[in-house]
Amino acid sequence: xxxxxxxxxxxxxxxxxDGPKDRATVYIMESSGGMVAGDRNDITxxxxxxxxxxxxxxxxxxxxxxxxxxxxxxxxxxxxxxxARLEWMPEVIIPFREARFxxxxxxxMCSTSTLIWGEIIAPGREKRGEIFDFESFRSKxxxxxxxxxIALDSLSLKPGEMNLQAIGMLENAQxxxxxxxxxxxxxxxxxxxxxxxxxxxxxxxxxxxxLDRNAIHCRFLSxxxxxx
Amino acid sequence: MKQLKxxxxxxxxxxxxxxxxxxxxxxxxxxxxxxxxxxxxxYGMETFIQENRIHTKEHLLEFCKTFLKHNLAYGDAIxxxxxxxxxxxxxxxALLSLDELCGAVKLAKESREASINVGKQFMRTILPLHEYxxxxxxxAHIKSGKAKGHYAIVFGIFCSLNNFDRDQAVMLHxxxxxxxxxxxxxxxxxxxxxxxxQVLHELLECISEVANSVRGLTVQxxxxxxxxxxxxxxxxxxxxxxxxxx
Numbered sequence: 001x002x003x004x005x006x007x008x009x010x011x012x013x014x015x016x017x018d019g020p021k022d023r024a025t026v027y028i029m030e031s032s033g034g035m036v037a038g039d040r041n042d043i044t045x046x047x048x049x050x051x052x053x054x055x056x057x058x059x060x061x062x063x064x065x066x067x068x069x070x071x072x073x074x075x076x077x078x079x080x081x082x083x084a085r086l087e088w089m090p091e092v093i094i095p096f097r098e099a100r101f102x103x104x105x106x107x108x109m110c111s112t113s114t115l116i117w118g119e120i121i122a123p124g125r126e127k128r129g130e131i132f133d134f135e136s137f138r139s140k141x142x143x144x145x146x147x148x149x150i151a152l153d154s155l156s157l158k159p160g161e162m163n164l165q166a167i168g169m170l171e172n173a174q175x176x177x178x179x180x181x182x183x184x185x186x187x188x189x190x191x192x193x194x195x196x197x198x199x200x201x202x203x204x205x206x207x208x209x210x211l212d213r214n215a216i217h218c219r220f221l222s223x224x225x226x227x228x
Numbered sequence: 229m230k231q232l233k234x235x236x237x238x239x240x241x242x243x244x245x246x247x248x249x250x251x252x253x254x255x256x257x258x259x260x261x262x263x264x265x266x267x268x269x270x271y272g273m274e275t276f277i278q279e280n281r282i283h284t285k286e287h288l289l290e291f292c293k294t295f296l297k298h299n300l301a302y303g304d305a306i307x308x309x310x311x312x313x314x315x316x317x318x319x320x321x322a323l324l325s326l327d328e329l330c331g332a333v334k335l336a337k338e339s340r341e342a343s344i345n346v347g348k349q350f351m352r353t354i355l356p357l358h359e360y361x362x363x364x365x366x367x368a369h370i371k372s373g374k375a376k377g378h379y380a381i382v383f384g385i386f387c388s389l390n391n392f393d394r395d396q397a398v399m400l401h402x403x404x405x406x407x408x409x410x411x412x413x414x415x416x417x418x419x420x421x422x423x424x425x426q427v428l429h430e431l432l433e434c435i436s437e438v439a440n441s442v443r444g445l446t447v448q449x450x451x452x453x454x455x456x457x458x459x460x461x462x463x464x465x466x467x468x469x470x471x472x473x474x
Contacts, residue, residue, distance in 0.1 A: 149332045152329065155455075166293070
């Protein structure tokens with residue numbers, strides 16, 4: 001890892017080589033324990049040509065209540081270079097009661113690069129009955145390939161102002177999961193078969209779809225985190 | 229001409245509908261006989277129907293409300309409004325990026341293709357009616373691949389070029405899309421014609437409220453919270469038998 005610029009409470013581990021050969025694993029740590037009213041996290045990741053990287057968040061991202069009405073903001077910008085590969089393991093984002101959170105993720109790919117990106121949003125600390133008690137949750141993920149915008153996943157949840165249980169909304173689901181797969185080899189994947197496997201094996205509601213260019217998006221809606 | 233422009237910039241003036249052919253033309257492009265193929269798309273509703281999740285009038289009403297308030301309002305309605313404004317400024321680059329964004333938010337492959345196909349049909353139908361240089365340019369961009377030709381964008385461009393009232397155009401678009409969905413549900417579930425009429429009637433207030441709220445929204449507000457409808461659109465292509473293309 002040639003350059004690391006960091007400022008507490010955010011910290012990146014050094015590159016660990018414990019998996020397959022030539023694959024660097026980097027942990028992103030957040031030493032404060034969570035984001036509090038008005039906090040801001042900025043993460044910029046640049047994956048150089050031919051690099052193979054797995055990034056792992058050390059723990060769930062907890063968003064504490066915002067009694068002062070200030071919004072916590074997280075902005076992630078990722079660039080994946082030619083023939084490079086990035087895997088981002090999902091850790092759950094947990095907005096607590098009265099939390100206000102805004103996150104924006106911008107991913108720039110080349111047609112030769114590979115990406116596996118995951119994300120899970122929790123309704124709150126569900127096991128203690130804190131379910132959709134947050135104020136607002138805004139999330140935008142945009143995926144670009146060679147400068148072209150190929151996907152924008154934009155959510156704006158305000159449980160106090162909308163009926164999330166209505167038909168067509170989240171209904172009984174409490175957890176929202178997404179996986180994005182971008183790869184020059186994506187065309188060879190049989191998405192119909194993957195969809196079929198989901199239908200047979202899972203109580204989680206799942207669907208998979210092809211995006212423009214060589215990308216696939218998969219959405220999970222689940223009542224339980226564990227099942228997902 | 230100036231008078232006409234002033235008249236047509238009145239906001240949602242449903243009480244005082246102007247007696248002129250411009251308004252009739254706006255009605256004409258929303259008529260169910262206008263051949264853009266809306267009746268062939270269910271936008272994910274068919275998955276709900278096959279999973280037996282829409283079988284009462286109340287289910288249909290709730291589904292339409294979600295689609296209206298969380299999909300259309302924060303999606304195509306904003307795109308129409310923005311395309312209308314950018315056409316007034318004759319900003320071709322802004323229109324091209326709107327078209328790109330319009331495809332990017334439609335994550336489900338079939339929703340994206342439906343939007344392009346309806347746009348294509350709309351373009352084919354209106355081109356012989358008018359001679360607008362901007363529309364010919366847009367057609368050229370679609371042919372060269374610079375634009376995909378999403379319906380909401382070409383619809384916004386067309387409404388602006390014709391000086392249709394912007395808010396009325398958005399409202400009528402919401403109305404005709406919801407009407408199309410209800411008619412498709414009447415055929416596919418099936419429901420009686422009267423059920424369809426009653427559901428649409430119960431939604432009229434909601435449609436005009438949503439149209440009103442869209443006026444304050446911009447591209448920054450684009451979102452899609454109707455996640456189960458999106459999931460259904462994604463699953464639609466894998467259904468065993470299908471009445472609708474999307």
